[in-house]
Structure formats: C-alpha cells, structure tokens
Amino acid sequence: xxxxxxxxxxAIVIALFLLVxxxxxxxxxxxxxESLENLDxxxxxxxxxxxxxxxxxxGGDIYTAYTFVAVPALVFxxxxxxxxxxxxxxxxYPLVLLAAIRMWSVAYRHGFVTPADFVRGRHxxxxxxxxxxxxxxxxxxxxxxxQLVGIEAVVKTIGVSGDLPIILAFAVLAAYxxxxxxxxxxxxxxxxxxxxxIVVIVAVIVIPIQLGGFDDIFAxxxxxxxxxxVPNDGxxxxxxxxxxxxxxxxxxxxxxxxYPHTMTGVLAARSRNTIKRNMVALxxxxxxxxxxxxxxxxxxxxxxxxxxxxxxxxxxxxxxxxFPDWFxxxxxxxxxxxxxxxxxxxxxxxxxxxxxxxxxxxxxxDATPEQEARVARITSIGVKAGALLVVLSLDPQFSIDxxxxxxxxxxxxxxxxxxxxxxxxxxxxxxxxxxxxxxxAGLLMVYDTPNVATGKEHFGGAQYALSNFGFDTEVTLYTxxxxxxxxxxxxxxxxFVLRAMGAPAGEDVTRSEDFEVEAGDPNVRPLPGxxxxxxxxxx
Amino acid sequence: xxxxxxxxxxxxxxxxxxxxLLVPPIYNHADPELFGLPFFYWYQLAWVPISVxxxxxxxxxxxxxxx
Numbered sequence: 210x211x212x213x214x215x216x217x218x219x220a221i222v223i224a225l226f227l228l229v230x231x232x233x234x235x236x237x238x239x240x241x242x243e244s245l246e247n248l249d250x251x252x253x254x255x256x257x258x259x260x261x262x263x264x265x266x267x268g269g270d271i272y273t274a275y276t277f278v279a280v281p282a283l284v285f286x287x288x289x290x291x292x293x294x295x296x297x298x299x300x301x302y303p304l305v306l307l308a309a310i311r312m313w314s315v316a317y318r319h320g321f322v323t324p325a326d327f328v329r330g331r332h333x334x335x336x337x338x339x340x341x342x343x344x345x346x347x348x349x350x351x352x353x354x355x356q357l358v359g360i361e362a363v364v365k366t367i368g369v370s371g372d373l374p375i376i377l378a379f380a381v382l383a384a385y386x387x388x389x390x391x392x393x394x395x396x397x398x399x400x401x402x403x404x405x406x407i408v409v410i411v412a413v414i415v416i417p418i419q420l421g422g423f424d425d426i427f428a429x430x431x432x433x434x435x436x437x438x439v440p441n442d443g444x445x446x447x448x449x450x451x452x453x454x455x456x457x458x459x460x461x462x463x464x465x466x467x468y469p470h471t472m473t474g475v476l477a478a479r480s481r482n483t484i485k486r487n488m489v490a491l492x493x494x495x496x497x498x499x500x501x502x503x504x505x506x507x508x509x510x511x512x513x514x515x516x517x518x519x520x521x522x523x524x525x526x527x528x529x530x531x532f533p534d535w536f537x538x539x540x541x542x543x544x545x546x547x548x549x550x551x552x553x554x555x556x557x558x559x560x561x562x563x564x565x566x567x568x569x570x571x572x573x574x575d576a577t578p579e580q581e582a583r584v585a586r587i588t589s590i591g592v593k594a595g596a597l598l599v600v601l602s603l604d605p606q607f608s609i610d611x612x613x614x615x616x617x618x619x620x621x622x623x624x625x626x627x628x629x630x631x632x633x634x635x636x637x638x639x640x641x642x643x644x645x646x647x648x649x650a651g652l653l654m655v656y657d658t659p660n661v662a663t664g665k666e667h668f669g670g671a672q673y674a675l676s677n678f679g680f681d682t683e684v685t686l687y688t689x690x691x692x693x694x695x696x697x698x699x700x701x702x703x704x705f706v707l708r709a710m711g712a713p714a715g716e717d718v719t720r721s722e723d724f725e726v727e728a729g730d731p732n733v734r735p736l737p738g739x740x741x742x743x744x745x746x747x748x
Numbered sequence: 749x750x751x752x753x754x755x756x757x758x759x760x761x762x763x764x765x766x767x768x769l770l771v772p773p774i775y776n777h778a779d780p781e782l783f784g785l786p787f788f789y790w791y792q793l794a795w796v797p798i799s800v801x802x803x804x805x806x807x808x809x810x811x812x813x814x815x
Contacts, residue, residue: 289788300770424784486807488807492799503789
C-alpha cells in the first residue's frame with residue numbers, strides 16, 4: 210500500500226486544512242474587540258471565553274496530536290506503561306482545580322497574562338520572573354516541534370515525501386496566529402474535536418469488530434510481549450515499574466498545570482466557575498484518550514508495521530489498513546488539525562512570555578500595550594519558525610528527547626508558581642536557588658539515563674533508576690519528581706536561613722482576597738484595557 | 749471573603765481519585781476481565797466517571813452564585 214500517494218486521502222486532508230485556515234483568519238472578527246492591539250485581546254482572547262469554548266480550547270491544548278499518535282505508539286511498543294497517560298489525565302483535574310481558580314482570580318485582578326507575571330507580582334523578583342519565563346519558553350519549544358512530528362507521521366502514511374507539506378502548513382498556521390491570536394485556535398478547536406471524537410468512536414467500535422474482539426486483540430498483544438526481548442513490556446506493569454508509572458502520572462499532572470500554554474487556556478476563561486465546570490467536563494477527553502491508547506494493541510493484532518522504524522506511524526498506518534480511504538482521510542485531517550491547535554496556543558503562550566517578561570521587562574520598559582502585542586505577534590512567528598527548523602534539520606528523536614527534558618524542567622517552576630498561590634513563606638532567593646538546583650539535578654539525571662532497548666547511552670528516558678543512589682532495587686522514579694524534591698528541599702531550607710539572616714523579602718503586590726475574586730464581584734474593576742506590571746505595582 | 753473557607757472541607761474529596769489511581773498494586777493485574785479488557789485497563793478507565801462525579805460534587809458544593 211505504501212509507496213504511492215493516496216490521492217483521496219490527500220484531497221480530504223487538504224480540504225480540511227483549508228477549512229480550518231479560513232476559520233483561523235476569520236477568527237479575528239469573532240467576538241470582536243475594539244482592538245486586538247494588546248496582550249489581553251491577542252494573547253488571551255479578551256479573557257471572556259465561556260464554558261464550551263474553554264472546554265474545546267483546553268481540550269485542544271492538552272490532548273494534542275502528538276498525544277494521539279505517541280500514546281498508542283508507546284502502548285504498541287511497551288504495553289501497560291504507555292497507559293500512564295490515562296491516570297495522568299484523570300488526576301490532573303482534581304489535583305489542580307484549586308490552584309487553577311486561584312491563579313485565574315489573581316491574574317484577573319492584576320492583569321497578569323503569563324505565569325512569570327504572577328511570579329513577579331507575588332515574589333517581587335524580576336530575576337525569578339525571568340527564570341520562570343525562560344523555563345517556560347524552553348520547555349514549550351520542543352512541544353511545538355513534536356506537533357510537527359505528528360503531522361509528519363500522517364504525511365508519511367499518505368505517501369507524500371519531502372518537507373514542503375509541513376513548511377506550508379506551518380506558514381499558514383503562523384499567518385493566522387499572527388492575525389487572530391488566541392481566537393484562532395479557540396475557533397479551530399471546535400472542528401478539531403468534533404472530527405477527533407467521530408474518528409475515535411468509529412475506530413474503537415469498527416476496528417475491534419474487524420479484528421475479532423478485545424479478547425483476540427489482547428491475546429495477540431500478550432503474545433508479542435512474551436516473545437520479544439524488550440525489557441519491562443507487558444499487558445500489566447512489572448513490579449519494578451509500578452513506582453515509575455505512578456510517579457510519572459503524578460509528575461506529568463503537576464507539570465501540565467505549569468506549562469505556559471495550559472495557563473494561557475485557564476486565564477482566557479471568563480470566570481472561576483467556568484474553570485470549575487471545565488475541571489468536571491474535561492475528563493471526557495481522557496476517556497477518548499484511553500480508548501485511543503488501546504489502538505496500540507489493535508495495531509499489534511492487525512499486524513501493523515511502522516513505516517521506516519518510526520513507531521509514531523502506527524496509528525496512521527492502522528487507519529489506512531482498516532478504514533476506507535475517505536474515512537482514513539478524515540482521520541488524518543483530524544490528526545493534522547489536532548497538531549495545529551496546540552501548536553498555535555503554545556506559540557502564543559511563548560510569545561506572551563517573551564513580550565511581557567523579556568521585551569517589556571528588559572528591552573523596553575516603557576512599551577505601550579500596542580508595542581507589547583506587536584512584539585508578541587512577531588515572536589509567535591519566530592517561535593514557529595524555530596520549531597520548524599529544529600524538526601527539519603535535526604533527527605526527530607532530538608525533539609522527543611527535548612520534550613522529555615521539557616517536562617522535567619517545567620516542574621522546577623512549581624515552588625514559585627504553585628506554592629506561591631498560597632504562601633509567601635518561600636524567599637525569592639531560595640526559590641531561585643531551588644529552581645537552579647532542580648534544573649541542574651534534572652538535566653544531570655536525564656543525561657545519565659541510558660536506554661537499553663535502543664542502545665543510547667544518554668537521554669534514554671525520564672525514569673531514573675534508584676540503584677544510582679546506592680539502593681539495591683530495580684525501581685525507577687520519574688526524574689522530574691526527584692529533581693523537584695531537590696528543588697523543594699533547597700527552597701525550604703534556604704527560606705529558613707534567609708529569613709533568619711533577615712534577607713529582604715520581595716514586595717508582594719497581591720492581597721489574600723485577590724486569590725478568591727470572581728468576575729463581576731463588586732470592587733473588582735472591569736478588565737484593564739492596558740494591563741501591565743507597573744499598574745499591578747500601584748494597585 | 750469566606751467564600752472558599754465555608755466550603756473548604758469539600759475540597760478534601762478531590763484527593764479520592766489520586767488515591768484510586770496512584771497506587772498501582774490496587775489494579776496491576778489482568779483479572780477480572782470486562783468485555784475482554786484486562787482489569788488494569790477497565791479499572792483505570794472506570795475512574796473517569798468516578799472522578800467526574802467527585803469533581804462535580806465539589807463544584808456544586810462550592811459553587812459561587814452566578815452574577
């Protein structure tokens with residue numbers, strides 16, 4: 210089947226792409242604001258997305274094309290371990306509900322657009338804010354690059370070669386993100402999720418029937434795992450892998466809240482209640498993701514062989530084998546659009562960080578809201594070009610390695626961001642020291658992790674063997690959690706010491722009631738037209 | 749502002765899904781199967797509706813009046 214171009218599939222994917230591109234450009238007129246020339250409008254869609262839009266936006270943000278492609282690929286290769294995405298995306302909502310509504314309130318009250326804005330206002334440290342902003346940008350970039358890997362998997366399956374399709378897709382994406390800001394992915398997310406839901410529902414009904422039911426599917430998968438040589442694979446976890454499994458689920462859930470693009474989706478909501486309702490409704494996507502993960506086993510039962518050793522192609526190839534061309538085309542369109550939505554939100558989040566916390570803070574302190582928005586728009590193009598360059602010029606494995614590190618390093622912003630929502634006990638200098646130590650520890654551990662299966666000596670995964678610390682065990686732990694522990698210990702001890710020494714604390718512009726305000730509360734001013742730190746500082 | 753405070757006890761319920769899912773020995777086995785799915789898979793998927801129910805309950809009990 211491979212070798213020649215599947216024309217019908219290609220035509221459908223192009224048609225869907227053109228449809229969403231039109232929507233992307235039209236989005237600038239959707240719920241039109243007086244002007245898009247400030248970050249509240251361009252970068253947060255005016256902070257007025259209601260329940261449904263927020264649901265689609267956050268769904269598009271969290272459940273990316275890469276997830277749809279990589280999670281089944283992981284299940285295909287390793288079995289039960291790949292299912293960690295399910296507990297991860299269930300516990301994240303109850304876990305971060307309180308933090309998300311507090312962050313929304315304080316950001317609404319003070320006009321914060323980025324996580325680093327909050328850190329600056331709360332801890333009174335521009336150095337710490339810069340650290341948080343840079344961490345966010347660095348962690349987000351490979352995530353954008355990975356969305357391209359998702360598109361690439363589809364393009365390969367359709368049979369088109371060369372880099373031109375990806376370059377074109379990203380150029381169009383960059384253009385409408387530039388012109389419409391966050392409204393573009395919000396509007397496109399409707400199409401994306403409708404398509405994805407249809408595809409998943411059809412896939413989990415039709416494919417198991419064609420393959421003889423789940424009994425046969427799991428039997429085939431069990432057979433594969435028991436005969437191959439891959440360590441730690443299987444239909445259930447090996448005993449040594451259980452701690453790694455739950456620590457990865459827990460760490461990933463914490464990290465998700467800290468990623469700038471998730472924060473962007475949260476801050477764009479209209480009210481606290483909008484966010485709470487979404488924490489109830491978002492797990493619907495998790496059910497879908499869990500069913501999608503099982504496609505990995507269906508691919509085993511169907512005898513799917515990945516194209517060119519790239520395991521990320523197994524879902525597209527499975528669709529190609531099991532569906533008629535027209536429906537496979539729709540499924541591929543869904544994956545491509547599913548890559549564009551999060552890529553746009555991530556680029557906007559990174560651009561907001563650059564504009565607010567680097568350009569305005571260090572390059573042009575007197576920047577007007579118009580200048581802030583313009584810089585963010587241009588940065589969003591730069592961010593996409595950078596991601597494109599990384600994917601085209603380097604081995605895709607490099608992006609995957611970077612993404613692994615991204616989760617580990619974004620977790621190091623937890624003390625400043627998450628704890629900062631409740632306490633100011635942590636001293637700004639201790640937070641900075643903890644961040645640096647956590648980063649260093651995390652990077653060293655990831656570097657020191659070999660991958661036996663692929664024969665790589667370094668950057669072989671984000672599971673660190675506890676035997677490295679001298680324990681006589683095969684147990685591994687998610688590297689991000691270990692690094693975070695180092696970070697937290699330094700924050701706590703350092704804060705005690707610094708306070709005992711009388712080191713000056715940063716100025717906190719927030720008050721405790723700011724964390725509980727709801728939209729429309731009396732005495733909460735309407736949205737500031739020109740949000741900015743100098744304004745927050747005088748509040 | 750005692751809006752969060754008066755309902756605070758309800759928020760403890762949010763820990764329930766964490767306990768159910770972060771202790772793999774509870775569910776790390778193949779039997780009993782359901783519709784051909786080993787226990788490991790359907791148990792974790794079953795936590796989607798349970799977690800939704802818990803979060804929805806907390807939402808209702810801590811809801812702020814809509815303006």
